[in-house]
Amino acid sequence: MSKAVFYHAGCPVCISAEQDLLNLIPENQVEIIHLGEEKSKVEAAEKAGVKSVPALVTPNGNVLHINFGASIEDLK
């Protein structure tokens, strides 16, 4: 199975959601990408359908936007 991808940008909302989700989802099933530090991955995130962070892209390609930390537009 491919992994889920959790996109965040270091904002307080992101970090809180990250901790909460990682407590629930087994670590080997999710990849964490910090879009603030990896700007080159913003475009791929946007193509996957991510409109804001934090967001979780599931292995089947669905995007779960979780609360609201920052718009992807603000990360470009």
Place this chain on the structure above:
Amino acid sequence: MSKAVFYHAGCPVCISAEQDLLNLIPENQVEIIHLGEEKSKVEAAEKAGVKSVPALVTPNGNVLHINFGASIEDLK
């Protein structure tokens, strides 16, 4: 550890999010509550901070609002 609680209301957005999350979170760590069928639990959900469904209340009491299916006001 107490369980996380996933609140939903049977809407398409809810069911999709439910499937996606349950594929990632071990089944014994999350309780599913259908607020459309269990109206008596709407008040408890609201007190926990749930403003819309689907939402996941984590064991430490944080509320993760996931996408947007319906407002809790519409479930009363």
